[in-house]
Amino acid sequence: MRGPLWRLLWDSKRDAVFDISLVIGLHLTGRLLGYLYEPETPLDAYAWIGGVWASQVLNGLMDLLLVARRRFPVVLLSAAAALAAAQALLIEFGPGPLLQNNLETDPWGPGVTPFAVYAAVVYASGPRAKRVWVWALIGVLALVAFRPWTLPGTDPIVAAAIWTVLPAILGLYIGARRKLMNALQERAERAEREQRLLAEQARAEERARLAVEMHDVVTHRVSLMVLQAGALGVASTDPAVRQAAEELRGSGAEALAELRDLVGVLRRGEDERQPGRGDGPPEQVPDLGELIAQSEAIGVPVEFTAEGEPDLVTPAVARTAYRVVQEALTNVHKHAAGASVRVSAVYSDDRVRLTVRNTAPRGPAELAGSGAGVGLRGLRQRVELVGGTFRAGPTDGGGFEVDAILPGYVPTEEAADA
Structure with a gap:
């Protein structure tokens, strides 16, 4: 399974911590209210389902289901509506309430009802039929909470409104705000993409x-x-x-x-810069032996290794490969007096990799100030111009390494065609 398990329910660790803290807080609050306020409904009224413990188990399960409110809001809402409907039917036509209520005026539903309504309005998305089902379930919860057939007083109506209507209105507001923020973010990203395209067009x-x-x-x-x-x-x-x-x-x-x-x-x-037919005849990477011989002639020992067969490449790649080794050896002559050099060429079907590594210098760099100081930068631009990658930097022990990977094919255009 890819990614941590908490990714199944949350998008971020902050959401996970918030939801887990919410569940723990609601559960502790329910237990505290149960101890502080004596329930008006006699405890033996719940005996037909195993006593008040069965009610606490059902509420505990709903609290646990609350952690999935972001990923599965309709499931949570459906469970809450089912328990609310069962509560109303059992009170009116059965042996007694399914869930324990502290007061007779309490809404007939699980304690997580407001959070289930809010989560369904905010997080539920999909076809229209799904949205209709969500509002139907909210209607069931509101009907059970208001209990119009019992003609309750003002207090139950206010509690029912806070229990169902207010979370739905808050969910509509938060959902609309999120859609607006997503639209603004998408517009900003689109403008940024358009800006990049304009910049690329200007560069072209x-x-x-x-x-x-x-x-x-x-x-x-x-x-x-x-x-x-x-x-x-x-x-x-x-x-x-x-x-x-x-x-x-x-x-x-x-x-x-x-x-x-x-x-x-x-x-x-x-x-x-994609493989295809070139504008000129392909050729092999130029023989690097001449450059090696020139370096050895001035007292710079060079070890040369080659892997693979030097396949045919386009002229631009062949000359760029030659220039990489030439510039790297020139820098060794200027900045690494007395160092030894290792040149490696690796040929594969679709690319050429050249690596030039020298050891730490053993003498003063008398020619260090003779250049313009833009050799490696120009070499990087030249390699990237043909679609390759270039890396140059110091190595362990005080040496230096130049590493270039060139594609096997780069289409060019005859200047005479312009």
Whole structure:
């Protein structure tokens, strides 16, 4: 069974404490009144059902049933109406009362009648037939309490009104107030949801604007750089210049490819990052061996482990995975001199997980102030942009860990399609 047992009857611990305290208080109050006031009805009048103890048992059972007034108000009301009707019939046509009364003018019904009426009006919900049944039971209780066939005096009428009519009116007021409060709360929640949707729409429009600006400005400039580098490589006769121009052209072409992926993701939005047909040919995560070799070449020992088969992923994911490891190792070079590094790559069917953990630094961080201080923040944004999760923070022993989980598929859009 899910959840604690008290959840079967109450929504909160406060309701449970209140109802249990109410039951105990009513039971003790009834016993106290029985001791303080001598009943006008002779005790032998109850002998046909086992004496006054039977009446006390019935009242005790009704007190226990009162704890279920929030979950089962109709059951409580039905039991109260049945006992009230039996009380009236047995007094008028039978051997005597079923329940003990202290005074002759007391309403003929169990002591929990006001609470049963109130709970049924407030908590009973459902089809119209159920509501009609509730008011019919309340009518039975009111009829027995007023006893119009006996033409009682003023005191019994006032007691009967307090016993049945007043709880019903109070229940109607509390029920209407609750409906109003629920409606206001629902309206506030709906307004909050609409506000979030408007904010998301504004972010989507801003993303689209940024994508257009990146395409119109950055892509144009980088394309000119690539073309000029290619022209320089063709026109120059110096091998060193031609090699430098080719490297520049290659770097520019790679930057254009990454920019194309980022622009595509910006224009797609969050809701379209679902598995399907990509806009470009899938590829494997770039070989991380080059990054490992570069770190080891400058004296940073790196342990690399890979689990699973590197399945094909979309270009945006492949380049993001490469950048995660690259930025993490760069931070180790800057901030963790003399530390050892462990790089882990786990490939599964639908995601790639990369973890870079370094030990505590063993020397001064001479390059700590050389960066702009936004590397991890930018890396987080890049990972979240393709629908992944990113976590970075210190570890036990003074080390640091970068952990990124990337989806296997992220649709992109060719910049040339814009």
